[in-house]
Amino acid sequence: MLQRKRMLRIGVSDESPFIIYSIQSILAAEITRQEIYSYPVEAEHLLIRLKEQTPDILITDFSFSFERNDLNGVKKLEEIHKQLPELNIIVFTTQSSKAILNRILQIPVKAIVSKRDDQRELIEAVQWVCSASPGIYYSRQMKKLAQESLACSANTLLSSSEMEVIRLFAMGYSLMDIAKLRERSVSTVATQKYNAMHKLQLHSNTDLIKYVFSQELV
Numbered sequence: 001m002l003q004r005k006r007m008l009r010i011g012v013s014d015e016s017p018f019i020i021y022s023i024q025s026i027l028a029a030e031i032t033r034q035e036i037y038s039y040p041v042e043a044e045h046l047l048i049r050l051k052e053q054t055p056d057i058l059i060t061d062f063s064f065s066f067e068r069n070d071l072n073g074v075k076k077l078e079e080i081h082k083q084l085p086e087l088n089i090i091v092f093t094t095q096s097s098k099a100i101l102n103r104i105l106q107i108p109v110k111a112i113v114s115k116r117d118d119q120r121e122l123i124e125a126v127q128w129v130c131s132a133s134p135g136i137y138y139s140r141q142m143k144k145l146a147q148e149s150l151a152c153s154a155n156t157l158l159s160s161s162e163m164e165v166i167r168l169f170a171m172g173y174s175l176m177d178i179a180k181l182r183e184r185s186v187s188t189v190a191t192q193k194y195n196a197m198h199k200l201q202l203h204s205n206t207d208l209i210k211y212v213f214s215q216e217l218v
Helices: 017-030 043-052 073-083 098-104 120-130 140-150 160-170 175-182 186-200 205-214
Strands: 008-013 034-038 057-060 088-093 111-114
Touching: 008 017, 017 034, 017 120, 043 073, 057 120, 073 088, 073 098, 088 120, 098 140, 098 205, 111 120, 111 140, 160 175, 160 186, 160 205, 175 186, 186 205
Parallel strands: 008 034, 008 057, 057 088, 088 111
Antiparallel strands: none
C-alpha cells in the first residue's frame, strides 16, 4: 500500500513527448505531493532505469519497435512485471483490439485507461492505485472492451487460413506473394486478411502487424 504522507513517485513511459507532457500537466494539477519522471520506451533501457529508480506507479503504453532482439508490446509489460512484481502499472493506450487487451488482462496491471477517454479517468486510475483498491480500474471505454474480451479468445476466432495470411503479411509478404505461396487468388487472400482484421477489431495494417508480433506468431 502506498504511503500517502510521503511524495508519490510516478514514472511515465510513452513514445510521444506530447503524451508525457500532458500526463505531467494533468496529474500535477490534481494530485498533491507527487514527483513525475520520464522513463525510456525501449525495453532494455526502461528496465535498467526502473531498477535504478523504481517509481510507485508506472504509466505506460505497450509500444512496438519490430526489432527482433527487443521486447515488444505485451511481452515488455510481462517482463517488467516479472522483474519488478511490486510495481503498480497503469496501461495508458489507444488500443481497441479485444485480442491484445485479452493478453494484457493476463498481466497483473492495476489500471487500463484509454487515451480517448476524459482526462479525469487517468486521475481516478492513479487515485485507485493509491487507495489500494482491489481489482483493476477500467476507464469508461476500456470497461466495455474488457468485458467483451473476457468473453472470447481471439485466436480461436480465426481460421487456420486467416492466421497464416496475417502471419505472412506481418513478415512483409504482399497479398500477391501470399496468393502465390498459398495457391489462392489475390481476392481470396485479401478477403481472409479483411476477415481476420474484422474479427480482431484491428483498423490498420500497423495494428495488424503489432498484433502478430504481440502474439509471437512470427
